[in-house]
Amino acid sequence: MTMSIKKIAALALATVLASPALADSLSLGKQGLRLLGEQGQVLDEVQLRAKRWDQRLLADGAPLALLHDADSGELLLLQAAAGRLRTVARWPGPEFNLEALCLYRDPQQLLQVFLLGDEGLGEQWLLAETAPQLKPLKQARAMRQLAAAPGVKACAVRDESAELLYVEPGVGLWAGATNPERAGRHLLAPAPITLEAGLAAHPAVAAPALPRAVLPVVQTEPVRGQGDAADDPAIWVHPTQPARSLVLGTDKKRGLVVYDLQGHERQFLPVGRVNNVDLRQGLRWVDWRGDLAVATHRDENSVVLFEVQRSGRVQVLAHLPTTLTDIYGLCSGRNPQGGLDIFVNDKDGHFQQLRLQRPAGQWRSETVAAVKLESQPEGCVADERGRQVFIGEEKRGIWRLGTDEQGRMSAPQMVLPVGGLLTADVEGMAIHNGPQGRRLVVSSQGSDSYVVLNADAPHAVIGDFRIGVNAAAGIDAVSETDGLDVVSANLGGAFSEGLLVVQDGHKRWPTTRQNFKLVPWKAVREALGQPRVAGAK
Template sequence: MKNFLYLIIALNMLACGGKTDSQETASSNENPDTLRIQPKYVTQPVISDTDDPAIWINKANPSESLIIGTDKGDDGVLGGLYVYNLKGEIDREKSITDLERPNNVDVAYGMPLNGDTIDIAVFTERYTNSIRIFQLPEMKEIDNGGIPVFEDDTLRSPMGVALYPRPSDQKIFAVVGRKEGPTDGTYLYQYELMAENGVVKGELVRKFGIWSGEKEIEAIVADNEAGYVYFSDERKAIAKYYADPAKGNEEIARFGQKNFLEDREGLSIYKKSDTTGYLLVSDQSDNTFHVFKREGNNDFITELPFSTKQSDGNEVVNYNFGEEFPEGIFVAMSDDKTFQIYDWRDIQKAIDKANQK
């Protein structure tokens, strides 16, 4: 009966124009769940709806690094920014649970503040039309209640955010996406983040980003060393631009147009060196991740099945976090109010296996 069901599913996908033999799936004699990459830990659940994670490296004690994840909230229920240890346990003292629809979060290091440098977490708060800035690891608010975004447009509602510390001068920029926007190449706004009198403010430096007009642009990631920013035009492709506003707004490339079941969602970059590595993209409805080369033309490498369900945001960091995660951590949202925490070595094995085929 199980084999027969797999055959019917495959035929239905062919009829609907969905994925076929290019998809990484189980053979008729294998349980598909056993082929999915499994996490080392799953976080304690949030109240409503997980969306996007970030990872903060504690360079003095890597095993005490933090995972930060958003809970969007629900009708009548406020959202939150949850702080976890590397085993997925919630730090209740650091977590913030009175936010108005927080969506995406990112982390940057070395923000000048009060004659020192600090690390920051930046996230979008959709219902206040702002981005929020908190100092890490204390989770101390340093934005005087939030930085307004998209002020000159009626289409505001921020969702995605990615931080870009420019290597030439270490100025930190926030690239912000929204729930909907124009199709004239100004969907994304980029802000320079600056501290004045102990408070971080944002200055608009450019508008860019071509949107297809279908679904939205939420997932954004910056490749600091290479100088690019990528975003998911969810129903169409992954788009690539220069991250430095001084280099202009020309779209460099679009790729990933094929073999996605539905939405292209979360983006993250695993850096093997300053120039090489992988770009991982969530194929949300298929419960898989597409892997592209970080370098060159971002050629497609493989598609890997994960145990996440309807995964939206994800993050990956190549760092030695100790014996459990010596080559880095991959964290992905799952549609059961959790984030799943993966040992990068398990993902690398799957990529290597795919490359041997």
């Protein structure tokens, strides 16, 4: 005998919730949603005509339900408390014909819903924050569109394993990723199979524990380039008004973008396919002093040299040729003479140290050292105070190169191989020079997280973190970060302990071109369990 959709949903809910018996419970009938007491008595009822619904438990054990009103097409969020049901939010439903909905409460305790339609259409929406208390969004936000399957009549989400389950008639039981930053699905069991049989035959396996999430408070406007375009940021600190500091970001298909700390674009330089960018301030030569930024130009196999003026205006000074054949990443550092060294790499593993010169008022560079890694590097950072350079070999790990009294780099030594907290690809790197010491921050791209090490030997790992959804501010989470930068300067407001800027590999909410996210360093410090140093500003 084929089970009804209502029985399938009830079984799915029982499997997903796996919670102790509640004093109050919910039941959907022909007359509407009922709140039942411990003995099955009706405590309260909301009359409406609904066929599709799901429920979750709040932290205090009280049930929460989302229903699709069959008459108005709205989605209604109801909460049970003190023996009563109340509607806490209502939103317009999806544009497509809704056939199934299922709730999901993610590790950040955000309430989301999967909405599946009759033609394989689907969407994942963010509805509310649930901790420390329920905070519905005024407008439900579509986090991504889904290509589900035609003919789906019911679905279930296992919160603990982060799986969306549904049956495609004639094909079988699918399991899809609940993380809106990660696409993909796989077939759990071939047809013929029902959802309840699949739930019983394939018990949930708990997903790996995630590092603590910090929240971005600002996001930049998207870059101009489509697809994988945004790549690497660099932070310029205004010399007298820190709140007017800027973020330089590469659009590796079109040029260099300059943003303010509110994420607004202030300048765009259409210089072409620049990949990585870095800058140093307070540089000096006999006839010139100021702030310089550098970026790799992949069409020219050159380094583009920019001046950042005191006003924050950026201009191109020169294109510096290199001998590399497939230029990729770079970083820069102040050398002992007060000038600039540029550490630039090739996809084949060659790594060169260029010293910027200014003979007769003309910008030039000369190679002062070179090393070779076995495979592709990209991210790197120069730590002048520690007289060292860190390089990320994408598939292998983090290397350290010491520098001599002249600032020339030496042979590399591995300080942290891929494995454990560090997951390939090893990408962006930056040094936070704070009151607690120097911290090396590294993008662990394969795990959508960031690893923090002590910059001093023996380079102990301090911890890791990820960047989650800021539901209140309407900012999506971060995944697959390429480049990043960090400063410890007090930039005011949320950034009083410094600023971390990261590239976001998947821009959601709405889904559009890539951008950069701005995170207060204070949030990172707290996520790592590091106390604030007494007297630190």
